[in-house]
Amino acid sequence: MKKYLIAAPILFCSMISFHANAQVKFPAFSAEAHRGGRGLMPENTIEAMLHAMTIKGITTLEMDTHITSDNKVVVTHDDYLSPAFMLTPDGKEIPKTDAKKYPIFGMTYKEVKSFDLGSKYFELFPQQKKIKTHIPLLADLIDAVQKDIKKTGNKQFFYNIETKCDVKGDGVTNPEPEIFVKLLMDVIIKKKITPYVVIQSFDKRTIQIINKKYPDVKTSFLVANKKTYDENIADLGYKPFILSPVWQMVNEELIAKAHADGVKIIPWTANTLTDIQKLKALKVDGIISDYPDILSQAK
Numbered sequence: 001m002k003k004y005l006i007a008a009p010i011l012f013c014s015m016i017s018f019h020a021n022a023q024v025k026f027p028a029f030s031a032e033a034h035r036g037g038r039g040l041m042p043e044n045t046i047e048a049m050l051h052a053m054t055i056k057g058i059t060t061l062e063m064d065t066h067i068t069s070d071n072k073v074v075v076t077h078d079d080y081l082s083p084a085f086m087l088t089p090d091g092k093e094i095p096k097t098d099a100k101k102y103p104i105f106g107m108t109y110k111e112v113k114s115f116d117l118g119s120k121y122f123e124l125f126p127q128q129k130k131i132k133t134h135i136p137l138l139a140d141l142i143d144a145v146q147k148d149i150k151k152t153g154n155k156q157f158f159y160n161i162e163t164k165c166d167v168k169g170d171g172v173t174n175p176e177p178e179i180f181v182k183l184l185m186d187v188i189i190k191k192k193i194t195p196y197v198v199i200q201s202f203d204k205r206t207i208q209i210i211n212k213k214y215p216d217v218k219t220s221f222l223v224a225n226k227k228t229y230d231e232n233i234a235d236l237g238y239k240p241f242i243l244s245p246v247w248q249m250v251n252e253e254l255i256a257k258a259h260a261d262g263v264k265i266i267p268w269t270a271n272t273l274t275d276i277q278k279l280k281a282l283k284v285d286g287i288i289s290d291y292p293d294i295l296s297q298a299k
Contacts, residue, residue, distance in 0.1 A: 024195040026218070026241075026264075027059040030286025031295050032160055034062050034269050035077060039125050039290035042085070042118030044075045045133045046144045053148060053157060057296040060158040060198075061145065062288050065138055065184060067175050072109040073138040073187050077164060079103060079173040084124070087116040105173050109137065125290070138184075142191045160198045160220065160288070161188075163206040177205040185214060200244055204236050211238055220244045220266065229257040242266050244288070247279060255282055273298060 033055070036048025049061050064077040081102035083094040094101070104112060118133040136144075142159070149156060163184065165174035174180060188197055199210050200220035207219040220242035223232050233239060239261050245254070247267035258265045264285035270276045271290050276298040279287055289295040 033292040
């Protein structure tokens, strides 16, 4: 009898959780700030995410994740600390000859955090605001976003989180995909944001694992190739929540086939008003852009 009395609340809680997840609606149009909107702010930083959240119409914060040598999930794109936009702890430039001197996977988070991410002028994005900041832990970024939502009474933003890994990088620039997924999902589950998360990747292995082990988690397959819609889906082995092609791949046929399968199309990275408007005219389900301000202007 005691077993039933104990199990019933657990089952009831599980049902509440299930129904709560089912009630979460993905945006009708997912307007996504690429790396937090790196055209405006230092990429993949807490400051970038908070700034993107102030731009009308933005629904989703897009970001990249890596794993450090001490198994911390950090928000950053490149396998190595980039000479293009990072400075050493003592404020010096990283020589281009040292482009592979600082692998994220080969450094502790304490070491990674000591480098300056936002002070150096980045010629690819001349409008980018310059601030001294650092590569954040995913956990800290989530805390900052959720705290801001609570403070401002803003809507709940979605998180589009990429796993930065590939087969050649296994054991070199990233852990094995099973380990990567476990570390990432541990953070997401602990922070209780699972219903608002999409996991995306070019590495089909990680989202295949997500699809199998965490079937309630939305996944997105990133592609940049000459394959057809059917070929990319066959390669992945299941129909993801989203197919996310480079924006130049998008056409009416691709969208029609995806929508017939119940798959959303959210292309990356369209950065001009003209290109964004063309994509919206094709009825894409969202757009990832370095310039969330331009994305918000498009009709």
